[in-house]
Amino acid sequence: MATNITFIGAGNMTGAIIGGLIDSGVSPAAITATSPSESMLAPVKTRYGITTHTDNQEAISGADIVVLAVKPQIMRDVCKELRDSIQRERPLVISIAAGLDADTIDGWLGGGLAVVRCMPNTPSLVGYGASGLFANAAVSEQQRQDATQLMQAVGIVEWVEEEALLDAVTAVSGSAPAYFFLMFEAMEEAGTRLGLPADTARRLAIQTAMGAARMAAQSESDPATLKKNVMSPGGTTERAIEHMESAHLRDIIEDAMQACAARAQEMAKELSGE
Ligand SMILES: NC(=O)C1=CN([C@@H]2O[C@H](COP(=O)(O)OP(=O)(O)OC[C@H]3O[C@@H](n4cnc5c(N)ncnc54)[C@H](OP(=O)(O)O)[C@@H]3O)[C@@H](O)[C@H]2O)C=CC1
Numbered sequence: 001m002a003t004n005i006t007f008i009g010a011g012n013m014t015g016a017i018i019g020g021l022i023d024s025g026v027s028p029a030a031i032t033a034t035s036p037s038e039s040m041l042a043p044v045k046t047r048y049g050i051t052t053h054t055d056n057q058e059a060i061s062g063a064d065i066v067v068l069a070v071k072p073q074i075m076r077d078v079c080k081e082l083r084d085s086i087q088r089e090r091p092l093v094i095s096i097a098a099g100l101d102a103d104t105i106d107g108w109l110g111g112g113l114a115v116v117r118c119m120p121n122t123p124s125l126v127g128y129g130a131s132g133l134f135a136n137a138a139v140s141e142q143q144r145q146d147a148t149q150l151m152q153a154v155g156i157v158e159w160v161e162e163e164a165l166l167d168a169v170t171a172v173s174g175s176a177p178a179y180f181f182l183m184f185e186a187m188e189e190a191g192t193r194l195g196l197p198a199d200t201a202r203r204l205a206i207q208t209a210m211g212a213a214r215m216a217a218q219s220e221s222d223p224a225t226l227k228k229n230v231m232s233p234g235g236t237t238e239r240a241i242e243h244m245e246s247a248h249l250r251d252i253i254e255d256a257m258q259a260c261a262a263r264a265q266e267m268a269k270e271l272s273g274e
């Protein structure tokens with residue numbers, strides 16, 4: 001990737017994307033990350049050999065892509081600080097913040113900029129990220145390709161043509177690693193109560209999830225068929241699945257994902273000052 005990329009904010013999500021980029025062969029020399037504190041920057045600098053800065057404005061000098069990766073609640077202040085230098089440099093801006101629309105970001109940065117909104121997820125760290133992307137009207141075809149290439153280096157990319165759909169992407173993939181981690185916690189606890197050592201239960205649950213995910217990704221059968229193939233009539237799986245269905249697990253998942261997307265909309269209103 002022949003592009004200089006600056007990440008504003010060096011927290012969990014930036015760490016995951018940078019880790020994935022370096023693993024995919026992107027040169028550390030092309031990557032800069034910022035944070036107000038040297039202590040947050042030290043781990044990424046030592047681990048990946050990238051350039052780090054505590055000064056956001058200096059950090060975007062010469063950047064082709066600026067990834068805004070701070071918490072949504074402080075994005076307005078960060079954009080205000082970057083406004084003059086970003087208008088001078090005019091990089092492609094990629095915001096990964098949940099619930100902040102491209103117009104709001106563009107307005108805070110002074111307007112007229114090419115802004116891609118991206119909803120990534122933390123498995124980007126291991127090259128299994130899933131990102132939803134939306135481009136505003138100022139984004140060129142080349143910049144679309146650059147954004148695709150950047151996020152494809154750490155996983156799969158799905159473009160959406162309606163920005164509001166990024167809230168659905170947040171519910172389906174942005175926040176979703178946490179759903180599966182919750183499942184692992186619960187399976188480990190239950191496995192332990194069934195008598196297994198905790199680490200054995202954890203390893204078995206995680207391996208099973210990886211196997212199931214890989215099968216679902218590679219198989220021509222849909223998940224319902226794959227599920228049925230495990231369920232011998234009158235057997236053990238049938239009993240477990242009946243239990244999940246009668247406890248309304250699907251409704252719980254539906255409600256949780258609706259709440260997730262609704263929170264993104266709520267944040268958009270709270271933070272854009274509407
Ligand atoms: N975590 C996730 O799974 C996902 C997160 N996102 C989005 O990514 C963004 C970042 O989330 P996440 O990485 O989890 O958050 P973190 O809190 O881990 O990271 C944010 C980083 O920004 C730093 N920061 C604070 N103020 C500034 C500033 N003025 N200039 C530069 N850096 C600053 C923080 O430093 P310090 O700690 O010293 O204040 C921190 O390191 C959010 O907008 C979130 O919505 C999107 C998809 C998934």
Ligand SMILES: O=C(O)[C@@H]1CCC=N1
Pocket residue numbers: 098170174175
């Ligand atoms: O929880 C959050 O708000 C962020 C956005 C998606 C994942 N983490």
